[in-house]
Amino acid sequence: MDLKQIDQFAKETIFEAGKLIRDTFSYELVVETKSDPNDLVTNIDRETELFFIEKIKSFDPSHKILGEEGMGEKVQNLDGPVWILDPIDGTMNFVKQHRHFMITVGFFVNGIGKLGYIYDVMREDLFYAIEGEGAWYNDTPLRKLKPLKIEEAVIGINATWVTPNKRINHEKMIDLVKTVRGTRSYGSAAMEIAFVVSGKLDAYISMRLSPWDIGGGTIIAKEVGAIATNLNGNDFDFLSQDTFIIANPSIHQLILDRYIEEK
Amino acid sequence: MDLKQIDQFAKETIFEAGKLIRDTFSYELVVETKSDPNDLVTNIDRETELFFIEKIKSFDPSHKILGEEGMGEKVQNLDGPVWILDPIDGTMNFVKQHRHFMITVGFFVNGIGKLGYIYDVMREDLFYAIEGEGAWYNDTPLRKLKPLKIEEAVIGINATWVTPNKRINHEKMIDLVKTVRGTRSYGSAAMEIAFVVSGKLDAYISMRLSPWDIGGGTIIAKEVGAIATNLNGNDFDFLSQDTFIIANPSIHQLILDRYIEEK
Numbered sequence: 001m002d003l004k005q006i007d008q009f010a011k012e013t014i015f016e017a018g019k020l021i022r023d024t025f026s027y028e029l030v031v032e033t034k035s036d037p038n039d040l041v042t043n044i045d046r047e048t049e050l051f052f053i054e055k056i057k058s059f060d061p062s063h064k065i066l067g068e069e070g071m072g073e074k075v076q077n078l079d080g081p082v083w084i085l086d087p088i089d090g091t092m093n094f095v096k097q098h099r100h101f102m103i104t105v106g107f108f109v110n111g112i113g114k115l116g117y118i119y120d121v122m123r124e125d126l127f128y129a130i131e132g133e134g135a136w137y138n139d140t141p142l143r144k145l146k147p148l149k150i151e152e153a154v155i156g157i158n159a160t161w162v163t164p165n166k167r168i169n170h171e172k173m174i175d176l177v178k179t180v181r182g183t184r185s186y187g188s189a190a191m192e193i194a195f196v197v198s199g200k201l202d203a204y205i206s207m208r209l210s211p212w213d214i215g216g217g218t219i220i221a222k223e224v225g226a227i228a229t230n231l232n233g234n235d236f237d238f239l240s241q242d243t244f245i246i247a248n249p250s251i252h253q254l255i256l257d258r259y260i261e262e263k
Numbered sequence: 264m265d266l267k268q269i270d271q272f273a274k275e276t277i278f279e280a281g282k283l284i285r286d287t288f289s290y291e292l293v294v295e296t297k298s299d300p301n302d303l304v305t306n307i308d309r310e311t312e313l314f315f316i317e318k319i320k321s322f323d324p325s326h327k328i329l330g331e332e333g334m335g336e337k338v339q340n341l342d343g344p345v346w347i348l349d350p351i352d353g354t355m356n357f358v359k360q361h362r363h364f365m366i367t368v369g370f371f372v373n374g375i376g377k378l379g380y381i382y383d384v385m386r387e388d389l390f391y392a393i394e395g396e397g398a399w400y401n402d403t404p405l406r407k408l409k410p411l412k413i414e415e416a417v418i419g420i421n422a423t424w425v426t427p428n429k430r431i432n433h434e435k436m437i438d439l440v441k442t443v444r445g446t447r448s449y450g451s452a453a454m455e456i457a458f459v460v461s462g463k464l465d466a467y468i469s470m471r472l473s474p475w476d477i478g479g480g481t482i483i484a485k486e487v488g489a490i491a492t493n494l495n496g497n498d499f500d501f502l503s504q505d506t507f508i509i510a511n512p513s514i515h516q517l518i519l520d521r522y523i524e525e526k
Contacts, residue, residue, distance in 0.1 A: 097463040200360040
């Protein structure tokens with residue numbers, strides 16, 4: 001398997017999909033259709049996933065595809081080559097903000113992440129990685145994350161998880177929020193993961209994500225030394241939904257030990 | 264007083280300041296000084312404020328200047344023409360993210376907002392308004408905000424205010440977070456205000472802001488119909504720190520009545 005060739009194919013397809021989204025988007029904004037913006041995003045989401053499926057099947061029909069919109073075949077296991085992708089991560093940002101939404105793609109072989117991509121569609125910014133070769137932000141290599149103290153950390157976390165909820169002890173999350181230097185929330189898991197791998201955030205925590213939200217990001221994480229697991233500290237379950245944390249390696253275990261208590 | 268001329272002057276000065284920040288920034292990143300990034304931002308903050316002071320005093324020495332870094336004269340009242348400005352709003356974003364920081368400027372005459380600006384330095388995006396003439400996002404006029412239900416709203420709020428604190432009843436904030444469609448937090452008040460006036464967020468709430476965080480934004484707010492007050496529903500105190508909310512007019516009073524209870 002020629003990873004370089006697959007990487008080339010993946011980038012071209014992502015850039016082309018991004019352009020299609022931007023074009024459709026600006027057309028829809030110009031004509032100001034009366035249609036519900038939620039329908040618009042659903043349509044573009046599906047069209048973009050179909051676009052990926054067609055491209056991938058032309059490239060190599062043996063590759064399986066696990067996508068958010070579920071338009072590929074039903075993927076029962078991660079045997080062989082599998083693409084895990086979300087055509088638009090951050091759909092509410094897409095609708096309301098016209099920015100801060102990502103295409104994110106991971107290419108796995110027998111469950112091992114080989115190629116990972118997070119593409120900021122409106123900024124035309126690509127975060128990506130090739131297993132064992134490193135990670136890049138556009139043409140600039142991403143560095144290994146530097147250690148820091150939890151008190152210096154800025155973390156991505158949605159306010160919901162700091163309120164009483166069924167999944168975790170929110171009192172401990174309150175301790176975390178009061179301990180760190182700051183919190184952020186962007187409404188796109190892939191964007192927050194891209195920020196962690198590039199040192200713009202030091203951790204991102206969510207109580208419920210799907211494989212396509214994080215598939216690409218976990219592959220980039222490895223190349224910069226970020227640690228991505230579920231909240232038990234185990235590998236994320238790529239065939240289901242799961243809890244998720246990605247963090248600078250100097251604070252990953254500490255956050256799990258001191259601030260996460262699942263119910 | 265020729266507001267058009269002052270507007271022209273303000274824009275030129277903001278664009279020039281933005282370029283100075285970007286240039287200093289990329290130089291510092293290239294040479295990779297060992298200096299503390301917090302010192303770097305403090306220096307650039309001060310240099311930029313001095314740059315504004317010199318420009319304004321050359322433009323008209325009778326204008327007063329109230330800036331975050333306090334390098335202008337001590338402003339005791341808002342009589343006459345007063346510039347209220349923050350050279351870098353979102354300093355932690357500046358240091359860690361190299362994006363999501365704003366120059367924000369308001370020009371007031373006898374306490375009445377005349378010209379307001381929020382400039383995203385790295386995107387080179389300007390949100391601005393001229394009293395009574397409208398508001399713009401770069402060259403595009405900003406529309407009046409459309410009414411929406413609280414359940415459809417996406418609001419900017421820092422997770423801290425959802426945890427027990429001295430200023431407000433956080434239980435009510437929890438109700439708010441659970442009622443709305445989503446929350447965001449960007450680490451720059453001016454950015455969140457820019458998002459509200461352009462409909463990318465529907466409200467932004469903070470328990471403690473300074474005049475320079477919001478001066479420019481409140482002037483833009485008026486032109487699009489957004490309502491900006493303190494959490495008592497009164498005008499923000501521009502000579503002190505105060506609580507703050509800016510919101511779509513259809514949900515401003517409802518948020519104050521139902522979800523805000525100051526201690």
